[in-house]
Amino acid sequence: xxxxxxxxxxxxxxxxxxxxxxxxxxxxxxxxxxxxxxxxxxxxxxxxxxxxxxxxxxxxxxxxxxxxxxxxxxxxxxxxxxxxxxxxxxxxxxxxxxxxxxxxxxxxxxxxxxxxxxxxxxxxxxxxxxxxxxxxxxxxxxxxxxxxxxxxxxxxxxxxxxxxxxxxxxxxxxxxxxxxxxxxxxxxxxxxxxxxxxxxxxxxxxxxxxxxxxxxxxxxxxxxxxxxxxxxxxxxxxxxxxxxxxxxxxxxxxxxxxxxxxxxxxxxxxxxxxxxxxxxxxxxxxxxxxxxxxxxxxxxxxxxxxxxxxxxxx
Numbered sequence: 646x647x648x649x650x651x652x653x654x655x656x657x658x659x660x661x662x663x664x665x666x667x668x669x670x671x672x673x674x675x676x677x678x679x680x681x682x683x684x685x686x687x688x689x690x691x692x693x694x695x696x697x698x699x700x701x702x703x704x705x706x707x708x709x710x711x712x713x714x715x716x717x718x719x720x721x722x723x724x725x726x727x728x729x730x731x732x733x734x735x736x737x738x739x740x741x742x743x744x745x746x747x748x749x750x751x752x753x754x755x756x757x758x759x760x761x762x763x764x765x766x767x768x769x770x771x772x773x774x775x776x777x778x779x780x781x782x783x784x785x786x787x788x789x790x791x792x793x794x795x796x797x798x799x800x801x802x803x804x805x806x807x808x809x810x811x812x813x814x815x816x817x818x819x820x821x822x823x824x825x826x827x828x829x830x831x832x833x834x835x836x837x838x839x840x841x842x843x844x845x846x847x848x849x850x851x852x853x854x855x856x857x858x859x860x861x862x863x864x865x866x867x868x869x870x871x872x873x874x875x876x877x878x879x880x881x882x883x884x885x886x887x888x889x890x891x892x893x894x895x896x897x898x899x900x901x902x903x904x905x906x907x908x909x910x911x912x913x914x915x916x917x918x919x920x921x922x923x924x925x926x927x928x929x930x931x932x933x934x935x936x937x938x939x940x941x942x943x944x945x946x947x948x949x950x951x952x953x954x955x956x957x958x959x
Contacts, residue, residue: 646844684814686846692827702764890925
């Protein structure tokens with residue numbers, strides 16, 4: 646579920662926290678890094694069970710309306726298209742999802758007001774009315790739930806702030822990634838009998854955990870050497886004057902070039918240039934690309950780049 650891009654982001658954030666802190670306890674820093682990765686998966690689980698919570702809120706609202714002293718005909722016989730949706734039922738019946746949510750203690754039970762307010766927004770929206778008026782099909786149910794995510798959850802500062810208040814490990818990037826992964830999962834539910842298996846936190850636990858651990862440790866252990874390498878290719882610049890994120894991104898790239906034989910050089914270059922667009926300045930892309938190009942030329946002259954398997958791909 647967690648791809649290499651998000652794992653690199655977590656390592657970058659972990660390195661930033663480590664080098665900015667007076668506490669240089671590597672073991673503690675690694676535990677914090679693991680926790681930040683775990684939190685992304687927990688956030689994904691929160692968003693994945695959200696349609697169930699909304700359906701529950703809708704059911705409660707319908708019951709309250711039905712019990713009014715003088716309910717309208719519509720309140721007596723509400724449209725249950727969403728409440729009884731096959732997609733919501735598929736999520737409820739997904740034993741692996743329910744078990745994982747229980748194991749990770751993922752729940753919205755402490756946030757009933759938030760769910761109720763969200764359902765009210767959805768219920769009063771054109772999106773909901775369009776869904777009710779559409780021909781009943783599995784595609785229309787998927788489309789409706791996907792639109793709930795994109796229109797009411799994605800870029801919702803209330804949700805982002807809510808999760809940030811609950812954990813220092815959650816940020817906007819984590820929410821966006823988790824929401825989009827939830828959309829992708831829901832989009833593959835075709836019926837009650839046919840839905841994609843729940844993805845694990847890591848695509849390949851052994852390989853991905855090793856990647857995170859080694860990238861983090863080697864970037865720290867080789868910090869002084871990597872600083873000298875960067876300093877040697879940044880004429881008229883001192884490493885201390887370069888944007889902190891630029892330096893960290895280049896140190897991570899150097900670490901991958903020299904220590905990860907299965908990762909192609911081109912993949913590493915592209916990944917860190919892309920990350921520079923997200924986490925550093927507008928000029929960082931060109932700057933980082935130029936420095937890394939010079940370093941690669943030096944590494945190749947000195948025969949320091951040793952790639953095997955997939956890493957041989959250019």
